[in-house]
Amino acid sequence: MLWLDLGNTRLKYWLTDDIGQIVSHDAKQHLQAPTELLMGLTDRFERYAPDFIGISSVLGDKLNAQVSDTLSRLNIPFAFVDVDAAHPLMSSAYDATQLGCDRWLQMLGAVDKKKRQCIIGCGTAVTIDLIDHATHLGGYIFPNIYLQRESLFSGTKQITISNGTFDSITQGVNTQDAVHRGILLSIVGAVNEISNRHPNFELIMTGGDANMIAQHVNRPVRIRNDLLLNGLARYFDESKPKI
């Protein structure tokens, strides 16, 4: 199988064998041109001859149509994930027509009916979602640290920071530190607040910035970078008659 995750910043793929073991995987920045990136990867995909391609995309109809065109040339059946708020593994209170399928798949990949879980996606957007014994209660969406820095940069005259590192939440005594530490605190603070409000929910983080954020959270966080892949596998396993 070939599994594709088209996020707002990166395309991730996993090639798995008959028993579900990963034989090849990678994550690449697509710079809003996922089809060009996919075309460059088709040789590699063809070499593994997957019998199905399962896709999670949050890139919208126009880019998804281009992705479909590109994949059609491989002559391998493929399907995009549709959010199902009444899935047998997890029901959701969220408007299913709006919920990002990556968010949903990350939850589907983690859900455990015996637990209370808080899934934090640390991608282009930071998302926090609460699941109570396999019912998705809803969540929150934040711009990630880089988007926050860009908006501060473009909305002010005296803040011209374009680089620097997000490594501390201690107060800053110069603009560069105040900006970076303030932004990191806004995300870490939100996670800590959710953690305080929902002390019985296990904190689970995934996505490109998970390690950076997790270090500053005041409660143990489980990092799981297999959630989306796990969600894709669970989804297509349930919907097998369709493929």
Ligand SMILES: Nc1ncnc2c1ncn2[C@@H]1O[C@H](COP(=O)(O)OP(=O)(O)O)[C@@H](O)[C@H]1O
């Ligand atoms: N090699 C990399 N290229 C781009 N971003 C990376 C890389 N490694 C880690 N990241 C971090 O990953 C974040 C994007 O996370 P990701 O989960 O891939 O997002 P999305 O699903 O929105 O594409 C970026 O904000 C960046 O900080």
Ligand SMILES: CC(C)(COP(=O)(O)O)[C@@H](O)C(=O)NCCC(=O)O
């Ligand atoms: C919230 C997201 C932008 C996160 O995307 P990502 O950071 O993984 O690229 C994406 O899941 C999305 O576009 N969702 C639609 C809005 C919603 O979930 O309500």
Ligand SMILES: [K+]
């Ligand atoms: K993502």
